[in-house]
Amino acid sequence: MDIRKDIASRFSQRKLDSRQALVCILEMYKRLYGILDAYFSTSSMPDERLSSSYALLYEMIEYIVSREDLQKLKSHYFPLFPMLPGGTREGREEWDIAKDGAYDYIALLEKEILLSGIKQKVTPSDVQPIFDQVDKVVSETWDRFRQSEQSLAKYKNRISLDTANITFLDPQGQIKINDHVVQLPLHKNEHCLARVMFKNKIGANISWDVIYEELSGDRDSSKTKWRQVYDTVKRINKTIARQVPLDHNLFAWKSKHVRIDR
Numbered sequence: 001m002d003i004r005k006d007i008a009s010r011f012s013q014r015k016l017d018s019r020q021a022l023v024c025i026l027e028m029y030k031r032l033y034g035i036l037d038a039y040f041s042t043s044s045m046p047d048e049r050l051s052s053s054y055a056l057l058y059e060m061i062e063y064i065v066s067r068e069d070l071q072k073l074k075s076h077y078f079p080l081f082p083m084l085p086g087g088t089r090e091g092r093e094e095w096d097i098a099k100d101g102a103y104d105y106i107a108l109l110e111k112e113i114l115l116s117g118i119k120q121k122v123t124p125s126d127v128q129p130i131f132d133q134v135d136k137v138v139s140e141t142w143d144r145f146r147q148s149e150q151s152l153a154k155y156k157n158r159i160s161l162d163t164a165n166i167t168f169l170d171p172q173g174q175i176k177i178n179d180h181v182v183q184l185p186l187h188k189n190e191h192c193l194a195r196v197m198f199k200n201k202i203g204a205n206i207s208w209d210v211i212y213e214e215l216s217g218d219r220d221s222s223k224t225k226w227r228q229v230y231d232t233v234k235r236i237n238k239t240i241a242r243q244v245p246l247d248h249n250l251f252a253w254k255s256k257h258v259r260i261d262r
Contacts, residue, residue: 019116021064026109027123028057031134033102038138039084040095042145050141053134054084060127096253100226103255149247158247161262166250168198180244189215189232190239197251197260205257226256233258 035054039047123131159178167176173186175194184190192214200206208229212218215228230253237249252261 019113019118022109022113022116023118024123024127025061025064026106026113027131028061029102029106029109031131031138032057032061033099033106034138035084035134036095036102037099038141038145042141047141049137051084053137056130057134060130097227097230100256158245160247161250164246164262166202166260166262168194170195170198175240175250177240177244177246177250182240182243184236184239189228190236193229193232193236193251193258197258202260202262205254205259208256208258211258229258 032054035050035057039050159180164177168174169176173184173191173194175182175184184194193211196206196211196214208226211229211232212225215232233251233253237251240246240250249261252259
C-alpha cells in the first residue's frame with residue numbers, strides 16, 4: 001500500500017482535534033530524532049528498517065499539518081530531511097549541531113501541550129503499533145552497535161571506561177586513567193572543563209552554561225555561546241584518545257549537557 005494512502009486511512013475515520021494532533025506530532029518528532037541520533041551516532045550503514053520507519057513518520061507529520069482543519073499546526077512544523085541522508089562524516093557533524101535545536105523544539109511542544117490542558121497524552125490505538133515498531137528498530141540498532149563496540153574493544157585491548165580508575169589532578173591539569181596520564185593545557189578551556197566535571201558526581205549531566213561560566217568567567221548564557229563548550233568537549237576527547245586507548249570518549253555531549261560517560 002502507498003505510504004500516503006495508508007496514513008490517510010489511519011486518520012480519516014476519526015475527528016482528530018488540534019490537541020490530539022499536537023500529541024501525535026510530538027510523539028512522531030521524538031521518534032524521528034531517535035532514528036537520526038541512532039543512525040549518525042552509531043555510524044550505521046544504510047538500514048532498510050531505519051529508512052522505512054523514518055519515511056513513514058515523516059509522511060505522517062506531513063499529512064497532519066496539511067489537513068485543512070489543522071492548518072494552525074503548521075506553526076509546529078519543524079523541517080527535516082524528507083528521507084534518511086547518507087551517513088557521511090559531514091552529515092554526522094551537522095546532526096551533532098542540529099540535534100540541540102531539535103530537542104529544544106521537543107521541549108517547546110511539551111510545554112504547549114501542558115499549557116493546553118492535556119493531562120494525559122494518549123496516542124490513537126492504530127498509530128501506537130507504529131511507534132512501538134520504531135522504538136524496537138531504534139533499540140536494536142543501538143544493541144548491535146554496542147555489541148560491535150564491545151567486540152572491537154576486546155580485539156584492540158581497549159580500556160573500558162566502566163571499570164577504569166579515573167582521577168583528576170587539578171593543580172597539574174592532569175587526568176589519570178589507570179596508568180595513563182593525560183596532560184591538559186594548564187588554565188585553558190580543557191583544564192577548566194575537566195575541573196567542573198570532576199567537581200561533580202561522575203555521570204552527572206552538567207549544563208553547558210555552568211561550564212561556560214568556568215571557562216570565561218562570564219555569566220552571559222546567550223544561545224550562541226554553547227558552541228565554545230561543545231568545541232572544548234571535542235578537543236579534550238581527541239587529546240585523551242591520542243594518548244589512551246579507551247573504548248569510548250570520556251566526555252559525552254547531549255542536548256547541551258556534558259557528562260563523564262561511565
